[in-house]
Amino acid sequence: MAENNPMSRRQRLIGLAKSTRDNYIPKITGSVTSLASGASKAFTNPREVYDEDGKVVLPKDTRIKLYPTYTRKLDNRYFVDVSGWISAPGAMNRKNRVMMSVIKQLMKRDNQDAELENAYLPTHQVHHKESESDNESIQSVSSDQSISSVSSPNSDAVINERLADFFAKSIPNTEIKITIGSESKEEEVIDKVVMTDGYGYFHTTIEVNYKPSAIVAASVVTNTIFAIENIMIVPNSGLGVISDIDDTVKLTGVVGDKRLLLRNLLLQDFEAWKLPSIVKWYMDLSKRQDVSFFYVSNSPWQLFPSISEYFNLVGLPKGSIHLKRYLGSMISSLLEPSSSRKKTMLHKILRDFPEKKFVCIGDSGEYDLEAYVDLAISYPDKVLAIYIRYVENSLSVEDDRRILKELLRLLAKRRIDVSRRESEAAAKREQESVQDIDLIDLSDSPVLPPSSSSSASSKRKPPMKPKKPTNLQSNSVLREPTTAASSASSTSPVEPTPPPSSNVSSDGNSIIDEYRPPLPPRRSRMASRNGYDEEAESIYDSPGFMELEDRDKKGAEWIRRVAMAITALKHTNTQVHIFMDSDDQFFKSSCNKLDEDVRVK
Numbered sequence: 001m002a003e004n005n006p007m008s009r010r011q012r013l014i015g016l017a018k019s020t021r022d023n024y025i026p027k028i029t030g031s032v033t034s035l036a037s038g039a040s041k042a043f044t045n046p047r048e049v050y051d052e053d054g055k056v057v058l059p060k061d062t063r064i065k066l067y068p069t070y071t072r073k074l075d076n077r078y079f080v081d082v083s084g085w086i087s088a089p090g091a092m093n094r095k096n097r098v099m100m101s102v103i104k105q106l107m108k109r110d111n112q113d114a115e116l117e118n119a120y121l122p123t124h125q126v127h128h129k130e131s132e133s134d135n136e137s138i139q140s141v142s143s144d145q146s147i148s149s150v151s152s153p154n155s156d157a158v159i160n161e162r163l164a165d166f167f168a169k170s171i172p173n174t175e176i177k178i179t180i181g182s183e184s185k186e187e188e189v190i191d192k193v194v195m196t197d198g199y200g201y202f203h204t205t206i207e208v209n210y211k212p213s214a215i216v217a218a219s220v221v222t223n224t225i226f227a228i229e230n231i232m233i234v235p236n237s238g239l240g241v242i243s244d245i246d247d248t249v250k251l252t253g254v255v256g257d258k259r260l261l262l263r264n265l266l267l268q269d270f271e272a273w274k275l276p277s278i279v280k281w282y283m284d285l286s287k288r289q290d291v292s293f294f295y296v297s298n299s300p301w302q303l304f305p306s307i308s309e310y311f312n313l314v315g316l317p318k319g320s321i322h323l324k325r326y327l328g329s330m331i332s333s334l335l336e337p338s339s340s341r342k343k344t345m346l347h348k349i350l351r352d353f354p355e356k357k358f359v360c361i362g363d364s365g366e367y368d369l370e371a372y373v374d375l376a377i378s379y380p381d382k383v384l385a386i387y388i389r390y391v392e393n394s395l396s397v398e399d400d401r402r403i404l405k406e407l408l409r410l411l412a413k414r415r416i417d418v419s420r421r422e423s424e425a426a427a428k429r430e431q432e433s434v435q436d437i438d439l440i441d442l443s444d445s446p447v448l449p450p451s452s453s454s455s456a457s458s459k460r461k462p463p464m465k466p467k468k469p470t471n472l473q474s475n476s477v478l479r480e481p482t483t484a485a486s487s488a489s490s491t492s493p494v495e496p497t498p499p500p501s502s503n504v505s506s507d508g509n510s511i512i513d514e515y516r517p518p519l520p521p522r523r524s525r526m527a528s529r530n531g532y533d534e535e536a537e538s539i540y541d542s543p544g545f546m547e548l549e550d551r552d553k554k555g556a557e558w559i560r561r562v563a564m565a566i567t568a569l570k571h572t573n574t575q576v577h578i579f580m581d582s583d584d585q586f587f588k589s590s591c592n593k594l595d596e597d598v599r600v601k
Helices: 009-029 094-108 112-119 123-133 155-162 258-266 276-286 301-314 330-335 342-352 368-378 400-438 452-457 483-488 525-530 534-540 543-551 553-568 584-600
Strands: 063-066 071-074 077-088 139-141 147-151 175-182 190-195 201-208 212-219 226-230 239-243 291-300 320-324 357-363 383-389 575-579
Touching: 063 212, 063 226, 077 175, 077 212, 094 155, 094 258, 155 258, 155 301, 175 201, 190 201, 239 276, 239 342, 276 291, 276 584, 291 301, 291 342, 301 320, 342 368, 357 368, 357 584, 368 383, 368 553, 383 584, 400 553, 400 575, 534 553, 543 553, 553 575, 575 584
Parallel strands: 239 291, 239 357, 291 320, 357 383, 383 575
Antiparallel strands: 063 077, 071 077, 077 201, 175 190, 175 212, 212 226
């Protein structure tokens, strides 16, 4: 009977440890002949990837992928960025089958606790579950995006195709020859040899003195393994659009149930990712002169084939694409939130194009706002605007629209303040220009010396003698009257009534000099710690915000994030907007405003 009882979590962990000890350690420490053959395991031992001459041995099906990058021109020279990855297709070995089974379970389980427990199952149990689930098709997403039991015969094939690069085997420490082609046949082309890193990636910038036409990357060991990518020359002037990808130009579902996120990435048709209003907006922006697009995302490069196919399907403007390296953990790579990974690439783009003005577009599902604010502060007057797409259920646990309304109010007030400051600055410049003209008198009238009366009146008067403070004056009025005085007057002296102030003690004696200036108001600890201004401090100290923090921490956090952004951008002209997909007026006005800003600045 005890054998039929479900295993506890502790028993499962023990089983996992035993399985690891019994199954994996002997394979790692055993002889080389005990290792399974095949391309997917050819790189388990570093000694297996080199021949007797010390050259890298590449599988016949090795492939090189070049990613879309940009080329910039500076002083009649071209700087070509090159980025790519070299790998071999991975076989569906035991490890990959287990990973596939875990992903399927993550998408099918009814609650998150069951999902996490499934990841800790002992290997033999996962394999048993996998054999049962191999004959099952993946459930499809219903119209309301709930987890349904409807099966699709092609779902396994779709998942395998989209996960192919995750299962591929990276080829580290191999030499790649990069050749930059020329539009002119007379020019002698330049090449450079680079080494792939520990994960098979390579990135370099090559300087040439001719107009480049294409990038060719070929293996030094086997020249039949190569790839070609067209050159994308980006002008130094004009407008640069830096855009996120997930939930900004394609519907991914980063916010909410992670099972739906996996389904959207691995099962959903590309057409379902489309955000029509965003695609139209981008196409309208691309019609402007000298507009360049830079797509910077937290997605791993292994999703590039899907992203590229989606871009071609919906007609998004061409641009350079910058994703993150995949370091071997598939689930964490797909589900982990974005943090500061984009920072390096964002700063590189602005450094490479010092004459461009930029707009940054992201969404409220991640931390795009903070990344773009940091960029605007680091490069003053280069970021014209920050646009944040509103993602449903990303602002509050209670009432998303209420928080959105408050954020829009704060940002509208910020725009009014910026407009007023610009008007005041313009008026001040105009006034200074008039004063500068009046400083020099070019008339023919002689300058007469001042008259004696005027000179006398112009003499400075002595300063007024300050009145002696009351508490330093003689207390004779408070003394008991003498006998003579009392006989001369029938009225008794009236003692002065102390002023109703906290500076006077109960016995009428002054504690603090009434002429001492009052103490400045105390700044809250939060303000002094984070450098908030008075306006932001008034928000945090308000009863409404304190109540919101207790009831809706997510909403309070968003108000704090926007208030901090407003404070950080206080001395810049960068505008921040949060927009909705249905706001047609925003898309129209933003294009007109950008035309004006680029033309003026």
